[in-house]
Amino acid sequence: MPNFLLKRWHGYHVIALFTISVIISLFLTYFHWQFGLVAFGSLTVVLYFMYRAKKQFENQLKEYISTLSYRVNKAGEEAFTNLPFGIILYNDNDKIQWVNPYVTEFLKQECVGEPLNILSNTLPELLKTDREFTVSIEEHNFKVVHDANERLLYLFNVTQQEEIKELYERDKTVIALIYLDNYDEVTPGLDDQFRSKLLSKVTDELNKWAQQYDILLRRTASDRFIAILNEAALELLEEDRFTVLDEVREVTAKESVSLTLSIGIGSGKAPLRELGELAQSSLDLALGRGGDQVTIKQTNGKVRFYGGKSNAVEKRTRVRARVISHAIRDLIVESDKIIIMGHKNPDLDSIGSAIGMMKIAEANGKEASIVLDPEDMNQSVKKLLLEIKSHNNLWSRFITPEEALEEITQDSMLIVVDTHKPSLVIEKRLLTKVDRIIVIDHHRRGEEFIKEAVLVYMEPYASSTAELVTEMLEYQPNHPKLHVIESTALLSGIIVDTKSFAIRTGSRTFDAASYLKSKGADTTIVQKLLKEDIEQYVKRAKLIENAYIYNGGMAIAKGNPEETYGQLTIAQAADTLLTMNDVVASFVISKLSDGRVSISARSLGDINVQVIMEKLSGGGHLTNAATQIDDKDIDEVESLLKDKIDDYFKGGETS
Helix, strand or coil: CCCCHHHHHHHHHHHHHHHHHHHHHHHHHCCCHHHHHHHHHHHHHHHHHHHHHHHHHHHHHHHHHHHHHHHHHHHHHHHHHHCCCCEEEEECEEEEEECCCHHHHHHHCCCCCCCHHCCCCCCCCCCCCCCCEEEEEECCEEEEEEECCCCCCEEECCCCHHHHHHHHHHCCCCEEEEEEHHHHHHHHHHCCCHHHHHHHHHHHHHHHHHHHCCEEEEECCEEEEEEEEHHHHHHHHHCCCCHHHHHHHHHHHCCCCCCCCCEEECCCCCCCHHHHHHHHHHHHHHHHHCCCCHHHHHHHCEEEEEEEECCCCCCCCCCHHHHHHHHHHHHHHHHHCCCEEEEEECCHHHHHHHHHHHHHHCCCCEEEEEEECCCCCCCHHHHHHHHHHHHHHHHHCEEEEEHHHHCCCCEEEEEECCCCCCHHCHHHHHHCCEEEEEEEECCCCCCCCCCCCCEEECCCCCHHHHHHHHHHHCCCCCCCCCCCCHHHHHHHHHHHHHHCCCCCCHHHHHHHHHHHHHHCHHHHHHHHCCCHHHHHHHHHHHHHHCCEEEEECCEEEECCCCCCCCCCHHHHHHHHHHCCCCCCCEEEEEEECCCEEEEEEECCCCCHHHHHHHCCEECCCCCEEEECCCCCHHHHHHHHHHHHHHHHHCCCCEE
């Protein structure tokens, strides 16, 4: 039974007994007054003692409550005074009105009446946005809980927790995979003694590097190493910008051998297996970008790049080209329809390589279509299409993005040429319509990638995608017959991307051009495609006239904000600027007809313009890159470009 019910029951019980006693006393008085008098006297005595007992109980209760209240108040007062955290009250003017002793003792000074920034300069600003945050006060870290309604701050000292956290972060495991990029291409022609000497020098450099940064290094194959380190060592390596790449390149160059390193690193809070997968993915990305660089992938998805100072080394063997050619043939045979698509605002390389892939499909008995947006073409592509229009069989293969979406089926295959970025393809929706996608590209691989591809053929050493496609044409069992305009389209792609065989040209580039020439490619038609109007020439000259030198050798030209320029004009202006004295890299900023601002970047190889353009959501090659930027005017893009150039010279390249 609850206490209050028990007490009430006892109260009723006493009243009942008292009532019965009165009735009995009256009854006795009625029959014998003497007994009644005695009964009333006894009842009076009992009532007196009951009254005294009640008063005594009330006094004791009051004394107990008074004592307990005092103790509770005293305990609360002492607890509040000795709280192990700070309490601050401030007014509307951000001035301190009251603090508890903890704050006074910690600061060792009176702070009442002082502004809040006496504690931390950032505190007033943080109060406007956050309810909980961490600030540094007197070399200690405090977690601040803010009650805006009461203008009240609670400060909890978390210095020790932050130190433990920092120690944990710095001691996290990092896995690195190291690969000698072109070992298989360099060593077959070397005698055993020289090969052993070369590997010994490379290994010595890596061992010195590992010892300097406290890294556990182990060889897993003749051209592969695995390294285990922590985040603290990785931070030092990034500050040093992985000079081991330069050291290995210089050591091997002294032996007249071009041997470079690629390093893939996985870091972050993750199990060792996941870190290993990140490291392998990073290495694949570094190799896809041409090698001679470091790629760092974190579990949060961020990617950082270092190095990439040399051009990708041309592969001497064509074995891969033959294997890829046969694999593509098998995939084509298994598909009911082939759709071929390049990048937005396609150039001659994109169109030429698309035509080449169409011929491969035809040679294997499959019909292929090329996706082209008639509203998004440059002048040279328009000229090529005018030539193609006179060839009905070829012209009929070009379809619009809308037609492609209607024609494509689940059993169709999509071939993407001259790009590997989903954001740059002509029609992004096509990527989700099929299960089989092939990517063929010659650009250095970026973080953004068509991940659903069943086959990827990316060779950064190649001059152009047209070169890669031409090699695959040669290895098709059913040798396709090329018409003059088809072979000319492929050759024009090679000529445009190599600037008439002046840059990024290897022996296999000339082999591909020779094959196309033997199939009837007409260089006169190519020259007609590359001709420009006098008006365009003058516009390019005006772009170059506005150029200036920035940061020692960086030539920057900016177009008139009121005028629009074609992508080809911008690119040609950048090429021309690069021929000037003392220019090591050129950047041309101009407005396109669609309202975006374009940057074309060129270099002689000492500056990796691809990395700079990647910082601006673009891409390309070490010596040839570009980007297009939305929602910014030319002046804003110019300022942004300068910031990225400064970042390039200051430290690591982060995507």
